[in-house]
Amino acid sequence: MFDFITEEHRMIQQAARDFARKEIAPIAAHHDETGEFPIDTIRKMGELGFMGIEVPEEYGGVGMDTIAYVLALIEISKVDASHGTIMSVNNSLFANGIIKYGSEHLKQTYLVPVVTGEAIGAYSLTEPMSGSDAGNMKTRAVLNDAGTHYVINGVKSWVTSAPYADYIVLFAMTDPEKKHRGVSAFLIETDEPGFSRGKTEPKLGIRASATSEIHFDNYECPVENRLGEEGQGFKIAMSVLDAGRIGIASQALGIAEAAMEASIAYSKEREAFGKKIGQFQMIQQKLADMKTRVEASRLLIYQAALAKMASRETGARYTMESSMAKLFASETAMWVTTQAVQIHGGMGYSKELPLERYFRDAKITEIYEGTSEIQRMVIARGLTGLH
Ligand code: CAA
Numbered sequence: 113m114f115d116f117i118t119e120e121h122r123m124i125q126q127a128a129r130d131f132a133r134k135e136i137a138p139i140a141a142h143h144d145e146t147g148e149f150p151i152d153t154i155r156k157m158g159e160l161g162f163m164g165i166e167v168p169e170e171y172g173g174v175g176m177d178t179i180a181y182v183l184a185l186i187e188i189s190k191v192d193a194s195h196g197t198i199m200s201v202n203n204s205l206f207a208n209g210i211i212k213y214g215s216e217h218l219k220q221t222y223l224v225p226v227v228t229g230e231a232i233g234a235y236s237l238t239e240p241m242s243g244s245d246a247g248n249m250k251t252r253a254v255l256n257d258a259g260t261h262y263v264i265n266g267v268k269s270w271v272t273s274a275p276y277a278d279y280i281v282l283f284a285m286t287d288p289e290k291k292h293r294g295v296s297a298f299l300i301e302t303d304e305p306g307f308s309r310g311k312t313e314p315k316l317g318i319r320a321s322a323t324s325e326i327h328f329d330n331y332e333c334p335v336e337n338r339l340g341e342e343g344q345g346f347k348i349a350m351s352v353l354d355a356g357r358i359g360i361a362s363q364a365l366g367i368a369e370a371a372m373e374a375s376i377a378y379s380k381e382r383e384a385f386g387k388k389i390g391q392f393q394m395i396q397q398k399l400a401d402m403k404t405r406v407e408a409s410r411l412l413i414y415q416a417a418l419a420k421m422a423s424r425e426t427g428a429r430y431t432m433e434s435s436m437a438k439l440f441a442s443e444t445a446m447w448v449t450t451q452a453v454q455i456h457g458g459m460g461y462s463k464e465l466p467l468e469r470y471f472r473d474a475k476i477t478e479i480y481e482g483t484s485e486i487q488r489m490v491i492a493r494g495l496t497g498l499h
């Protein structure tokens with residue numbers, strides 16, 4: 113049916129499925145419980161190529177396309193959304209921006225270690241007082257008199273993987289008077305003076321994916337570590353998020369599929385009033401709606417992935433396709449996991465099964481990389497052209 117999915121795509125999908133079942137499934141509950149960052153499996157995923165699926169082979173990646181990326185990410189997230197988040201940030205938010213806007217120096221220096229799993233990447237846009245209104249950031253980057261370094265000061269928040277990140281794609285104001293047109297992008301090394309981390313956030317879900325504030329106190333960033341031109345940062349941030357949102361949609365679909373499959377199995381086993389619960393129409397309705405929403409999400413993700421692939425040739429934006437996929441798949445994940453807990457009753461609420469983890473993990477997909485409200489705004493603006 114989907115003739116754009118090749119034998120090679122199926123192979124990476126199967127490899128991700130096998131890895132997730134063998135290596136991630138046995139540790140997922142423990143890492144959720146303790147909040148420990150799963151560094152060993154993340155490194156292995158890098159060695160197997162899962163951290164740079166679309167990165168060209170010359171920079172250590174697998175050199176495949178967005179369909180390969182989404183197929184692999186769905187499989188990893190189906191077993192553990194925390195691993196899915198870390199994979200998504202390394203692939204889409206970190207590597208994608210460097211491939212698209214980075215100089216040869218940045219590509220050579222920073223892509224290889226992250227893509228091969230030796231290092232962890234992150235992306236930092238949000239600040240304590242600017243989340244959805246991303247252009248309203250306060251972190252400043254001032255070029256020194258010699259023109260060799262930017263001196264960066266400020267605080268960024270909710271940075272996925274920051275507690276373990278070696279390198280971060282950072283957005284900061286170089287010219288505040290120009291508002292969003294005064295934002296620039298930088299590649300930051302976290303072991304340099306002037307960089308520090310705040311406390312790791314205690315979170316409802318994706319608890320094994322570490323998140324923290326980051327602080328810049330006269331941090332000196334070499335000029336050659338700027339991504340793109342001065343003032344181009346906001347557009348870089350937005351276009352990288354167009355790619356990132358396809359990743360979050362895939363993560364959401366993985367979570368939804370896991371909850372749906374558990375619900376189908378339980379409906380065929382569990383009995384009440386002398387029947388399998390799957391024989392009751394109220395359960396049937398939930399299962400039918402789960403499957404329909406899951407498959408609709410998949411189609412929107414494929415549409416966005418194909419639009420992203422086409423944009424390499426045409427340069428056309430795929431903002432709406434990406435927002436629609438993220439919006440629908442994340443709301444599907446929240447709805448499906450809610451219904452799955454309900455179908456499982458008390459067992460759905462128990463930590464003995466992973467259902468309550470799926471339910472907690474699903475929520476973030478409606479929030480990060482742009483809330484559902486922001487996705488609706490982006491889609492409506494795309495339709496009307498009105499601001
Ligand atoms: N691609 C390229 N350029 C884009 C673009 C895109 N997708 N979207 C907007 N632009 C350009 C516009 O064309 C415009 O250009 P000009 O200056 O030439 O006119 C400029 O950017 C400003 O655009 P808007 O007027 O639309 O900007 P806005 O201030 O009204 O807001 C927004 C836009 C959509 C609300 C945006 O701020 C947004 O997406 N907010 C949500 C931020 C977000 O997703 N944050 C998540 C951070 S990452 C994360 O979650 C953590 C993690 O680690 C996983």
